[in-house]
Amino acid sequence: MKKTTLLFAALAVLFLWLPERVDAQGWTARLIMLQDRFIPGEPLIAMLELENTSTTALPNPGTGDFFLDGAQQPCRPRDLPMIQVPSYPPGQGALTTPQQTGPLDAPGTIHRQEINFSYWCNMEIGAASLIGRHRLCFRPSAPSLVSPSDVCRSFEIVAPQGVDKTVWKALPPRLRDMLHDASLVKVNLLANFPTSTYAGYALAHSAPTLTTMESLACLNDVNAALRRYGNRGGGEANTQGHILEAQNEMRAYAKAAGAFLGAHPDFVYAPQIRRMYAMCLGLTGHMPGAMAEIQTLSTESGKEAAEAQAFLAEKAAAEPKS
Amino acid sequence: MQKSRMFFVVVFLSFAAGPLTAHAQSPQSIGIGVRPDGSLDLLSSASARQKRGGWARPILEPPSKARCSVPPGPAAAASRTEAADPTTLTVLKAWVSGAWQLILNWTGSSGPFTVSYSPTPSFQNGVQTLQQGTSSTTMTQNADTSKTLECFEVTDASVISEPVQGIGYDPAPAPTVPTFASAxxxxxxxxxxxxxxxxxxxxxxxxxxxxxxxxxxxxxxxxxxxxxxxxxxxxxxxxxxxxxxxxxxxxxxxxxxxxxxxxxSPPNIGPYTNIRGVSYARATGKVWVAADGVVQEADIFLRTPATGTTFTDLYAPYISRVTNSGQLMIIDGTDGVMEIFQVDVSTGERTHYAYTHDSSFTGNIWPSGIAADPDGSACYVADYNGSHVVKIPAGAGSGSTIVDAWGNRTFSFPDPCGMDVTLGHQVVLGTTTWQTWLITGQYSSYFQYDTTSTPNSLEIDRDVATASWTPWVYSDSPFCEAFNQHTFTTPAGGTATPKYHGAGVWADNTNGVLVLTPDWTYGVYHHYPQNVIINNAGQDQAYPSPWQQQDKVIRLDMTGWPGGPLQLRLIDPSDASGYAPEGGFPSQYNSPVPPYEANDDYGPADSNTNTDYGLTFNADGSGATTTPLIGYPDSNFNLTAYLKVPARYSGDNYQVEVTKCALGNPPTPLPQRIPALSSVYTSWKRVYVERHRMFRRGGLLFSNAAMNDTSVTIYRNPDDTRWDNLNPNDKIAIFDTATPYEGPHDEAYVGTITQVGSSVPHQMLVTLVTTPGGSTPYPLNYAYTASPPDPTTHWPTFAAPTPPAGTCAGMGVIYSTVQDPSGSGKTITDTDSNQINGTGSAFYDADMRDIEQPFDDAYVEFMGLRSGMGALPYLAPSFFGGFQMASGGTCSQPVIEPIPGYDFIPRHKFAWIWFANKGLSNYIWLGGAGQTAQLDSCPACGDPQKPFPQYFGLTTADQLESFVHVGGIGQVCPTAAQEVNACQETTNHELGHDYRVNPTNAARHDNRCAWQTVGHLLCTDSDPTCDQSMNGCLMNPSRDLWTSHHRLDRFNLLCGDSGCPNGQPGCCNAGDSGCTEPGNGAIRVLSDPIQGASP
The missing domain is CATH 2.40.30 (Elongation Factor Tu (Ef-tu); domain 3)
Known part of the structure; x- marks a missing residue:
């Protein structure tokens, strides 16, 4: 190969590499789409990672702005709050010289921020009309500290199909609220359409209370966990009432979660749902099923998987050796 | 002329075929009618008497029984307690000088006092502040007998008043009756x-x-x-x-x-002695005056009036009305008159008209009045020597054309004698016996009406009279109807065409001068500046004017001749706002000429989408049009129409112009005869505010609580730090939306606070006991539904497992001896409803007490009704995050921006849960709150001696919700007065955001000065930036929060965001593609009224 050819090849590699290059002197920004294909009304989630890829401790680089489809103006939610800025009364505001340094972040530090840009970029409004390909970009507020200065990712919005299409038509237009509140209740999503994509978000963000105050370890002593939750004084009847209320809630959740995970085992929030599904099963008397889900969970990644692995390891350690 | 002598009557006379048909109408004097709204009408007294009779109400209470002093609060407010009010008020009712008077006396404090009034015990309707800052301890005012109940309250500075509790503020007192120095x-x-x-x-x-x-x-x-x-x-x-x-x-x-x-009174005219006649020359627009020794022309419709033709060779002259051809007759002398002169009013030339003797009439005339036939063919002299009317034709003096005893009757003439001649050549005259007569020929005269005064002057309205239809007016003072025919100097220095504004010119014989008055003949009732509410948001709060019964529509009552057509035209006077340029906005509407041009509407005024306004005869406002209407007063001289103001602006003002019309089918408006304009009607918007106070201490229930539970679980922060700020032995209230604090709920003492659960974050278990330090468990009497947690973020979601709006059980400390360790060092000692952020208060209160200062300028009336207001559970500072220091911001001059991607939805949902009136138009949610999270990205800002930066208020306009972080403000305020000012300023500021002011500028703020510091500029001018913090506009982040000076700028109020392109929220025109919330970013314009939004 001629030298010139090698040179051009090297330059090509360099150009290809540059946008994603690691700047040894600063922070590296990564924009990760949790999915690259969405349906209308689905929360469009991206993960922003800022990693100190240098060899020294660095100040926090702050964040930056998001831009959709080449817009000049950064994304702002429609209902962005406006605030009264702070200040001090005359003669009282003699603060120390402003310092923007603060504590330094060690090399390897990663700041992660999950961003619902369907909310932040107002994409939920008339989302059906947004079907097609889109491009989301992040620009750091301190480009001298962060590279690249413009990191972009593309994604696609496709028309809902099947049960998702049915739910989509039934949902009220203000889809921003769909994950938690009355909008979902109106279509009774978890009971009627547990296999829809939308149900996954409801399951991920609205779990039975007891599953959020306990860890998987509570399954080692289900009765204790239930009583810990249910015993608020007032006598045994009150305790049993709380337990019954919680178990009813968990049974309903488990029914929907089981159906959903069966249809969407790879859903982006499947580990969280599976963890709560397992707890609901275990705390309502279905320990074999719970253990099966924990086994499945342990094969995945993330903190839920780690918790499952730890639980299983502890359980194995506690079992008598044969 | 004294106003007590301004007698006149509106009478009309119609001729049918054959004998005269007189419509009996008692002569009347001008009276002042006091309307139930306290407004003042200028009416004829008969009408006033009639209406007064209608207004009279039975006296409801005996004099000895004071009806209402300090009323109780709403009965449903079970938890409502009040701090001791040192002021004791007694109200006595007494019959004094023919009226019921209420005598208020108060004791117990040295003041200063605020005296409040309302016809409702809740002090939410018709609230007035009668006195403010007074040191007096007594007050008397007339009872309003139209009210079934009148409530008064006197407070000093130690407590807040019932109006503050009722509507959020003490309304600024109305100015007292003004006085002035000169006559x-x-x-x-x-x-x-x-x-x-x-x-x-x-x-x-x-x-x-x-x-x-x-x-x-x-x-x-x-x-x-x-x-x-x-x-x-x-x-x-x-x-x-x-x-x-x-x-x-x-x-x-x-x-x-x-x-x-x-x-x-026009200067340079007079003084005169014994003014006997005042006549208006239509050809010249000038007035002629007859008095002792003089007949003089006066050009009074000038800033510097001037006299014209003057005849001083006279002794005691009388003058007629001016004939159709512009001749004014003069007769002079007291004991025998030889000659009648005529004056050409256009040239001032005086010539012979007729002699007063001929071959058949040789008597001595002692004149007391003269009238001229409109066609100039004859004149008629009141001769009190013979007590006859003498008809003297033009050119009389030879032959036998003079006719004595015209009408074949002896009269008793006043001096001067009011008399005039109809287009049908008939004479109308008054007598000293307070009668009017009509002489139709040499041998026929007809009694017309009794008068209520001596009819010394009488004038036929020749503009509208016909040969068979004659309206006239009389008075005891010489007078005439006149119209200003001069051009005006415009504010810009140019001139505009005359407006032919009608007037009455009256002789004041006490002072020997002329007085220029309105043209009383065509009075428009309710002549009192009035506010018209354009959006009452479906509430039952009374309209400020009794003539308004529905949004935007107000009744107009006018007077004119029965059956005589009037043209009613809507006009738009200049904007009287303090910040509006003189004469309005000529860049938009060419050359404005006060008071006629529609020149105060900046922006898309009168666009095709805003045509539902104008005048109509339909009481519901339907069919309102800006096309002039023709109306006919009824037999009682009354004409009723309705003004419907457009919804597009507050502060829009309108008047109705009344133009005479000639009879005909259709009637012909007479554009140079505009005798009357209505009062000024100004549109106001109402905005209702649901206020909530947040507990300074407490917690949020993590899981549902059931009856008989003796402990509850509460949230911790996601990082496992404490959310609550409870202490053992605190007395707490537990409540949720279904069992709110304002109603029956549980109150117990905190026993122990321990962690519960195996996951991180842990929750806290709070045991409840019946006494501080006791061990007896307290069983709950009610069940409470907690907000479910988000399993991912561990925040409360304030979501709705059950519809419709989510749940949020929580608690608040109502008594604690533990000092607040986070700043104030205060203990919790009271939950009084008549305190705002007082020492020991259990609550953080947003403070609306100053809401009128900025928003009166915008013609917006805020009403903070009690409906829905209540207490919120304590929310931790960590919940109020989401903002960071932006690039360029410093701790002393922060520039703050939202953290990209931050989820503010739980905050909205919290507000939704408590927003009882959510979904109603023009209803804003306003919550007090404590401290906020430290601003991210500013970890080093904190001076060890100073608290970390926080933000002080937050508004989400889309959700109509505002938080005022009283706790954050209190952290940096060294004095109580500064804290109060800052809380009020922040409250005003946050509510300003609900109007989407400055949608594209300075992160929805601005850098401009308050309007009064820059004078009157046009909206197209560039407004100076305001680096003087004291002069900063309310929406200017650099302004001084700590003073009591809180005003907006002109852009916020009226002009809107100058950089406002279509397509921005709150920044587009109705009908534009994608424009869901029309407006241009100003409070007075299209972005209001605020539409309700359902969650």
Whole structure:
């Protein structure tokens, strides 16, 4: 190969590499789409990672702005709050010289921020009309500290199909609220359409209370966990009432979660749902099923998987050796 | 002329075929009718008597029984407690001088006092502040017998008043009845009106020279937020008027002091002795005066009036009305007259008209009056020597054309004698016996009406009379109807066409001068500046005017001749706002000419999408049109129409112009005969506010609680730090939306606080006991539903496992001896409803007490009803995050931006849960709150001696929700007064955001000065940036929060965001593609009224 050819090849590699290059002197920004294909009304989630890829401790680089489809103006939610800025009364505001340094972040530090840009970029409004390909970009507020200065990712919005299409038509237009509140209740999503994509978000963000105050370890002593939750004084009847209320809630959740995970085992929030599904099963008397889900969970990644692995390891350690 | 002598009657006479048909109408004097709204009408007394009879109400309470002093609060407020009010009020009712009077006396404090009034015990309707800052301990005012209940309250500074609890603030008192120094004024002169409670900003004081509004240019502040006087330059073309003055949206009342009549008398004219006649020359627009020794032409419709042709070779002359061809007849002499002269009013030439003797008439005429046939063919002289009317044809003196005893009757003539001649050649005259007669021929005369005074002057309305239809008016003072035919000088220095504004010119024989008055013949009732509410948001709060019964529509009552057509035309006078340029906005509407041009509407005024306004005869406002209407007064001289104002602006003002019409089918408007304009009607918007106070301490329930539970679980922060700030032995209230704090709920003492659960974050288990330090468990009496947690973020979601709006059980500390360790060091000692952020208060309160200062300028009336208001559970500072220091911001001059991607939805949902009136139009949610999270990205800002930066208030306009972080403000306020000012300022600021001001500028703020510091500029001008913090506009982040000076700028108020492209929220025009919330970013324009939004 001629030298010139090698040179051009090297330059090509360099150009290809540059946008994603690691700047040894600063922070590296990564924009990760949790999915690259969405349906209308689905929360469009991206993960922003800022990693100190240098060899020294660095100040926090702050964040930056998001831009959709080449817009000049950064994304702002429609209902962005406006605030009264702070200040001090005359003669009282003699603060120390402003310092923007603060504590330094060690090399390897990663700041992660999950961003619902369907909310932040107002994409939920008339989302059906947004079907097609889109491009989301992040620009750091301190480009001298962060590279690249413009990191972009593309994604696609496709028309809902099947049960998702049915739910989509039934949902009220203000889809921003769909994950938690009355909008979902109106279509009774978890009971009627547990296999829809939308149900996954409801399951991920609205779990039975007891599953959020306990860890998987509570399954080692289900009765204790239930009583810990249910015993608020007032006598045994009150305790049993709380337990019954919680178990009813968990049974309903488990029914929907089981159906959903069966249809969407790879859903982006499947580990969280599976963890709560397992707890609901275990705390309502279905320990074999719970253990099966924990086994499945342990094969995945993330903190839920780690918790499952730890639980299983502890359980194995506690079992008598044969 | 004294106003008590301004007698006149409106009478009409119709001729049918054959004998005369007289419509009996008692002569009347002008009276002042006091309407139930306290407004003042200028009416004929018969009408006034009639209406007064209708207004009379039985006295509801015996004199000895005071009906209402300090009323109780709403009965449902089970938890409502009040701090001890040291002031004791007694109210006595007494019959004094023919009226029921209420005598208020109070004791127990040295003041200063605020005296409040409302016809409802809740102090939410018709609230007035009668006195503010007074040290007096007594007050008397007339009872309003139209009310079934009148409630009064007197408070000192130690407690907040019932109005503050009822609507959120003590309304600024209406200015008192203004007084002035001189007996007479004229155009261009200054008049200083003295009254209490005027605005210290001169231009914010408005008075009315009858139908001309004018702003003051000087005011004398007295240091209590008010001024004691304001000086106005009397505008050209104004008329004498009963003086009212407006400030902060309120108008001085007609009582208890009598409203003073400011008389306009043209200088340089007179003085005269014994004015006997005043006549108007239509050909020249000038007035002729006859008095002892003189007949003189006067050009009075000028800033510098001037005399014209003058005849001084006379002794005691009388003059006629001017004939159709412009001749004025003069007769002079007291004991025998030889000759009658005529004056050509156009040239001033005096010539012989007729001799008073001929071959058949040789008697001595002692004249007391003269009338001329409109065609000039004859004149008629009142001869009190023979007590006859003598007809003297033109050119009489030879032959036998003079006819004595015309009408074949002996009369008793007053001096001067009111008389005039109809187009049908018939004579109308008055007598000293207070009668009027009609002489139809040599041998026939007919009694017409009894009068209520001596009809010394009488004038037929020749503009509208016909040969068979003759309306006339009389008075005991010489007078005439006149119209200003002069051009005006515009504010820009140009001239405009005459407006033919009608007037009455009256002789004041006490002072020997002329007085220019409104043209009383065509009075428009309710002549009192009035506010028209354009959006009452479906609430039952009374409209400020009794003539308004539905949004945007107000009734107009006018008087004219029965069956005589009147043209009613809607006109739009100049904007009287203190910040509006003189004459409005000529860049938008060419050359404005006060008071006629529609020149105050900046922006898309009168667009095709906003045509639902104007005048109509339909009471519901339907069919309103800006096309002039023709109406016919009924047999009682009354014509009723309705004005429907457009919904597009607040502060829009309108008047109705009344033009005479000639009879016909259709009637023909007479454009040079505009005798009357209505009062000024100004549109106001109402915004209701649901106020909530947040507990300073407490927690949020993590899981549901059931009856008989003796402990509850509460949230911790996601990082496992404490969310709550409870302490053992605190007394707490537990509540949720279904069992709110305001109603029956649980109250217990905190026993122990321990962690519960195996996951991180842990929750806290709080045991409840019946006594501080005790061990007896407290069983709950009610069940409470907690907000479910988000399993991912561990925040409360405030979501809705059950519809419709989510749940949020929580708790608040109502008594604690533990000092607040986070800043104030305060203990919790009271939950009083009559305290705001007081020492020991259990609550953080947003503070609306100053809400009128900025929003009166915008013609927006806030009402913080009790409906829905209540207590919120304590929310931790960590919940109020989401903002960071932006690039370039420093801790001392922070520039703050939202953290990209931050989820503010839980905050909205929290507000939704408690927003009982959510979904109603014009209803805003306003919550007090504590401290916020430290601003991210500013970890090093904190001076060890100072707290970390926080933000002080937050508004989400889309959700109509505002938080005022009283805790954050309190952290940096060294004095209580500064804290109060800052809380009020922040409250005003946050509510300003709900109007989406500055949608594209400075992160929805601005950098401009408050309007009064930059004078009157056009919206197209660039407004200076305001680096003087004291002068900063309310929406300017650099302004001084700590003073009591809180005003907006013109862009916020009216002009809108100058950089406002279509397509931005709150920044587009109705009908634009994608424009869901029309507006241009100003409070007065299209972005209001605020539409309700359902969650």
């Amino acid at each position: 007479f004024y004229w155009w261009g002169q200054n008049v200083t009106l003295s009254a209490s409670y005027l605005d210290p900003i001169p231009q914010s004081n408005v008075t009315f020279f009858y139908d001309l509004p004018i702003r003051a240019h000087l005011a004398t502040p007295i240091g209590n937020g008010y001024a004691s006087d304001a000086t106005f330059t009397i505008p050209d073309d104004s008329r004498s008027a009963y003086m009212f003055v407006q400030a902060h949206g309120r108008t001085s009342p007609p009582s208890p002091a009598p409203v003073q009549y400011l008389q306009l």
